[in-house]
Amino acid sequence: MAFVNENYCNLKESFLFADIAHKVEAYSAAHPEKKIIRLGIGDVTLPLVPAVIDAMAKAVQEMGVKETFRGYGPEQGYTFLHDAIVKYYASFGVELESNEIFISDGAKSDCGNITDIFSNANTILIPDPVYPVYLDTNIMCGRKIVYMEGKPENNFLPMPDENVKADVIYLCSPNNPTGAAYTKEQLEAWVAYAMKNDAVILYDAAYEAYVADASIPRSIFVVEDAKKCAIELCSLSKTAGFTGTRCGYTVVPHALVRKTAGGKDMELNKMWLRRQTTKFNGVPYIIQRGAEAVFSEVGMAQCRENIAYYMENARLIKEGFEKIGVQCFGGVHSPYIWLKCPNGMSSWEFFDYLLDNLAIVGTPGAGFGTMGEGYFRLTGFGSRENTIEAVNRIVEGLK
Amino acid sequence: MAFVNENYCNLKESFLFADIAHKVEAYSAAHPEKKIIRLGIGDVTLPLVPAVIDAMAKAVQEMGVKETFRGYGPEQGYTFLHDAIVKYYASFGVELESNEIFISDGAKSDCGNITDIFSNANTILIPDPVYPVYLDTNIMCGRKIVYMEGKPENNFLPMPDENVKADVIYLCSPNNPTGAAYTKEQLEAWVAYAMKNDAVILYDAAYEAYVADASIPRSIFVVEDAKKCAIELCSLSKTAGFTGTRCGYTVVPHALVRKTAGGKDMELNKMWLRRQTTKFNGVPYIIQRGAEAVFSEVGMAQCRENIAYYMENARLIKEGFEKIGVQCFGGVHSPYIWLKCPNGMSSWEFFDYLLDNLAIVGTPGAGFGTMGEGYFRLTGFGSRENTIEAVNRIVEGLK
Numbered sequence: 025m026a027f028v029n030e031n032y033c034n035l036k037e038s039f040l041f042a043d044i045a046h047k048v049e050a051y052s053a054a055h056p057e058k059k060i061i062r063l064g065i066g067d068v069t070l071p072l073v074p075a076v077i078d079a080m081a082k083a084v085q086e087m088g089v090k091e092t093f094r095g096y097g098p099e100q101g102y103t104f105l106h107d108a109i110v111k112y113y114a115s116f117g118v119e120l121e122s123n124e125i126f127i128s129d130g131a132k133s134d135c136g137n138i139t140d141i142f143s144n145a146n147t148i149l150i151p152d153p154v155y156p157v158y159l160d161t162n163i164m165c166g167r168k169i170v171y172m173e174g175k176p177e178n179n180f181l182p183m184p185d186e187n188v189k190a191d192v193i194y195l196c197s198p199n200n201p202t203g204a205a206y207t208k209e210q211l212e213a214w215v216a217y218a219m220k221n222d223a224v225i226l227y228d229a230a231y232e233a234y235v236a237d238a239s240i241p242r243s244i245f246v247v248e249d250a251k252k253c254a255i256e257l258c259s260l261s262k263t264a265g266f267t268g269t270r271c272g273y274t275v276v277p278h279a280l281v282r283k284t285a286g287g288k289d290m291e292l293n294k295m296w297l298r299r300q301t302t303k304f305n306g307v308p309y310i311i312q313r314g315a316e317a318v319f320s321e322v323g324m325a326q327c328r329e330n331i332a333y334y335m336e337n338a339r340l341i342k343e344g345f346e347k348i349g350v351q352c353f354g355g356v357h358s359p360y361i362w363l364k365c366p367n368g369m370s371s372w373e374f375f376d377y378l379l380d381n382l383a384i385v386g387t388p389g390a391g392f393g394t395m396g397e398g399y400f401r402l403t404g405f406g407s408r409e410n411t412i413e414a415v416n417r418i419v420e421g422l423k
Numbered sequence: 424m425a426f427v428n429e430n431y432c433n434l435k436e437s438f439l440f441a442d443i444a445h446k447v448e449a450y451s452a453a454h455p456e457k458k459i460i461r462l463g464i465g466d467v468t469l470p471l472v473p474a475v476i477d478a479m480a481k482a483v484q485e486m487g488v489k490e491t492f493r494g495y496g497p498e499q500g501y502t503f504l505h506d507a508i509v510k511y512y513a514s515f516g517v518e519l520e521s522n523e524i525f526i527s528d529g530a531k532s533d534c535g536n537i538t539d540i541f542s543n544a545n546t547i548l549i550p551d552p553v554y555p556v557y558l559d560t561n562i563m564c565g566r567k568i569v570y571m572e573g574k575p576e577n578n579f580l581p582m583p584d585e586n587v588k589a590d591v592i593y594l595c596s597p598n599n600p601t602g603a604a605y606t607k608e609q610l611e612a613w614v615a616y617a618m619k620n621d622a623v624i625l626y627d628a629a630y631e632a633y634v635a636d637a638s639i640p641r642s643i644f645v646v647e648d649a650k651k652c653a654i655e656l657c658s659l660s661k662t663a664g665f666t667g668t669r670c671g672y673t674v675v676p677h678a679l680v681r682k683t684a685g686g687k688d689m690e691l692n693k694m695w696l697r698r699q700t701t702k703f704n705g706v707p708y709i710i711q712r713g714a715e716a717v718f719s720e721v722g723m724a725q726c727r728e729n730i731a732y733y734m735e736n737a738r739l740i741k742e743g744f745e746k747i748g749v750q751c752f753g754g755v756h757s758p759y760i761w762l763k764c765p766n767g768m769s770s771w772e773f774f775d776y777l778l779d780n781l782a783i784v785g786t787p788g789a790g791f792g793t794m795g796e797g798y799f800r801l802t803g804f805g806s807r808e809n810t811i812e813a814v815n816r817i818v819e820g821l822k
Contacts, residue, residue: 025621026590027542030683032694067494077487080709084483087668088476094667095466129528129704136702137536140563143426160701164539191425222424267494269486270707284429295431302559303535305528309667310479311707 031166038156040391044375051379060379061414063341063402064387066200068265070333072314073326076264079317083310094309099301101127101273105312108319109273116238118245120275124293126300127307127315130272131230131259136161137303138226138255138274141295142192143285149190151182153201153392153399155228158194173395180204180353180362184217193218195244196228198235201392201401202362203338203354205240211247218253224282224292225254230272233263233331235357243275251277255292262359264318264327271307271315334359337411338404344415348423359404362389366422374400382417430565437555439790443774450778459778460813462740462801463786465599467664469732471713472725475663478716482709493708498700500526500672504711507718508672515637517644519674523692525699526706526714529671530629530658535560536702537625537654537673540694541591542684548589550581552600552791552798554627557593572794579603579752579761583616592617594643595627597634600791600800601761602737602753604639610646617652623681623691624653629671632662632730634756642674650676654691661758663717663726670706670714733758736810737803743814747822758803761788765821773799781816 044064052060072080086092106122113120128134135157148162152171162169170190172182180202195214198205206214218225225244232242244250259272266272276293283289307315317323342355351364365374371388378384389399404411443463451459471479485491505521512519527533538560547561551570561568569589571581579601594613597604605613617624624643631641643649658671665671675692682688706714716722741754750763764773770787777783788798803810 026545026623026681027684028681028689028691028694029540029542030685030687032540032689032697033683033685033687035697069489069492069494071489071492072486074487077483080483080486081480084476084479084709087471087479088473090468090470093468093470093664095468095664096666129706132704133702141428141431143428146425157701164698164701224425265492265494268492268496268705268708270704282425282427284432285426286429286432288429288432290427290431292427295427298431298434299563302556302563303532305531305669306667307528308669308707308710310483310709 029164031164034163035160038391040388044385044387047375047379048385051383055383058383060383060385061406061410062385063406063411063414064385065403065405066387067267067405068262069405069407070265070330072265072269073323073330075317075320075323075326076314080310080314083313087310097306097309097312099304099306100297101125101307102309102312105316108316112319113243113245116242116246118243120245121278124275124277126274126276126296127312128272128274128300128304129270129307130261131228131257132157134257134272134274135226135228137299138257138296139165140299140303141292142224145285146191147189149188149193151194151196152394153180153389153396154194155196155200156392171393174202174204175395176351176364181206181210183210184213186217189221191221191223193223193225194228195225196230198231198358199354199360200231201360201387201389201396203356203358203360204362205235205357207239208241208246211241211244211250215244215247215250215253219249222282223253224280225250227254227256229256230259231262231358232258233327234335234359236335240357245275245277251279253280255280260315260318263331264323265330266315269311269314271311333408334404336404337406337408340411340415341402341404344419348419350422355404361402361404363400363402365398365400369398371397371400382414382421384414384417428563430563433562434559437790439787443784443786446774446778447784450782454782457782459782459784460805460809461784462805462810462813463784464802464804465786466666466804467661468804468806469664469729471664471668472722472729474716474719474722474725475713479709479713482712486709496705496708496711498703498705499696500524500706501708501711504715507715511718512642512644515641515645517642519644520677523674523676525673525675525695526711527671527673527699527703528669528706529660530627530656531556533656533671533673534625534627536698537656537695538564539698540691541623544684545590546588548587548592550593550595551793552579552788552795553593554595554599555791570792573601573603574794575750575752575763580605580609582609583612585616588620590620590622592622592624593627594624595629596640597630597757598753598759599630600759600786600788600795602755602757602759603761604634604756606638607640607645610640610643610649614643614646614649614652618648621681622652623679624649626653626655628655629658630661630757631657632726633734633758635734639756644674644676650678652679654679659714659717662730663722664729665714668710668713670710732807733803735803736805736807739810739814740801740803743818747818749821754803760801760803762799762801764797764799768797770796770799781813781820783813783816
């Protein structure tokens, strides 16, 4: 008799975005004359840049001609893309070897699948509030999970606690949903904790391209010894608008070695290679050519323009709320603004308030964990015009 | 202290294709004047068909324009592609609901990831010889594996054995590597076994498009009750040359319900949806448009031409070997010819013989499992010209 994975019974159904959609629908039906502005959006809205479009258009044509057609590629990605990423990392001072980089269909997949190479006996340390994938993928394996609290007192950047024993630690910086970003010194403290406890840090750098000044690390590997205790997950989703194009990469350094329960030393790079060659068949050639173009000089310049556009939106939102005395986090090294709901409102109360009074949609912080209650997420991914209009409504309506 | 997944220590390193590459390299260096013909190739060689190229070229341009740009899509795939697949299945008499179909980056990924939703306490039944992914992905979970023997006596189509208790059963038809294909009556026997034992069949239909006549099922769902006991994995890799373009789909019927160890009934469709929405972010929009074009009338006609080309190669190889009295399996509903090595040679002896004497490269059957020893795999994926030349060399050299 086939049994199914019992751990799935422990997953909580998330109705966050469904609930938001229902409320917006109801409001829209009751007020057809109102222009609703969505600032809760976690998806990019600008199209792919010309350098990427040109590269993919060329690659599509190659696939239609026998001489340039590509069948199975290397599961871990083409060398041309590895080389581009090695060069990219070098630009902020991190040296990687080509085969420390694994190309994938995105950080969400890697973030879920990386759990495969760890023992289910590990204790997992997860920040709260958090991107729900860290939590759910570990519940699916039946692992013990402990939380660390993000709160105003630590600027939503939890730091290591020597009293907490953890084997695998999720860090996301710049953070989704709070927009907070660790300094190098803070990451050094995390690396020290991991080294002392033989823990492994899973470092989600999906928003690294939004880091606004060189003092904030764009990779955990700027920290000494990080290659002995960290895996870095990254994505082109927000760097280059690849949310619907699907390409990311994961860095598993050769220096990262951990034991099996039986005491055998294993290189995690080799384990991940084995996982990927067994359960994955690589990213489409066409998409990898598009990704390569992201890292070209012209592609980078074009992507930076889009990022600057989103970041100006974020700046305007932050400025607007601060003008009326609302406490904001994020919005500097990240497209996310994480704000304290005014007048002691709960996350959903503020959601209803913004929708019912100002026809603005955001995301209740409570949807990202217990510590998110009383907070609210807005993003810079809207259009400039709508962002300005929304900020005007907020400043007028809330002042 | 982070521990890694100990089960990885139980994986055997496979050097099959590396060993082949080394031998071919050495031969080539020693005999630079010889034209080596590769008939061992498991990858397609014809380019993508014009209908697919046109659809992807159009989709690439859409991604460069704000109004038609697509960000995150549904993890389980776009409705336009579901609809195309529902229609495709209807053409061979299988009715599916749109949300029973999950679009993915290929059957290899699904085949590996589907293990997530099952309990590790299950006993897995795997044919030998076999596509190595079935075995390795279950070793990674530490599951108990039992084998069923493919051999000339059963035409390499193992049938259920009431004395063997199995919870999850892998079937691949038409088969890689043997090319053998189950009849409807044989699949009925498997469905009856699964129903009686509350087992689940994982049915790999990656080669269904090669089925040459209507009496051989292209889907297990032509069998009554199969929706209560089977999941079907399929791919466009061989149907439409998508090996480097990456798109497949998995059918998980709503009627498929199994218990947790604690006795709770779970719909596997809902579990897989939860797995995919948590650990996967969908297939690129551009690729899904290409896949949709495969199922259009003109796309299907173009793909069928390519399949006919490969199958004519397979027919020529089979005919050549049979002319000189070598026993062949497959090659009728599959691009694979599985042959008994002549003169009692082992798989590797015959490999060396073909390479050293005729400059032809094939794949030793021993690489696919114990029962593959003494057998050899050739494929119809080469060019017509090379296939004819290889067959001439074989008929001359082995007669």
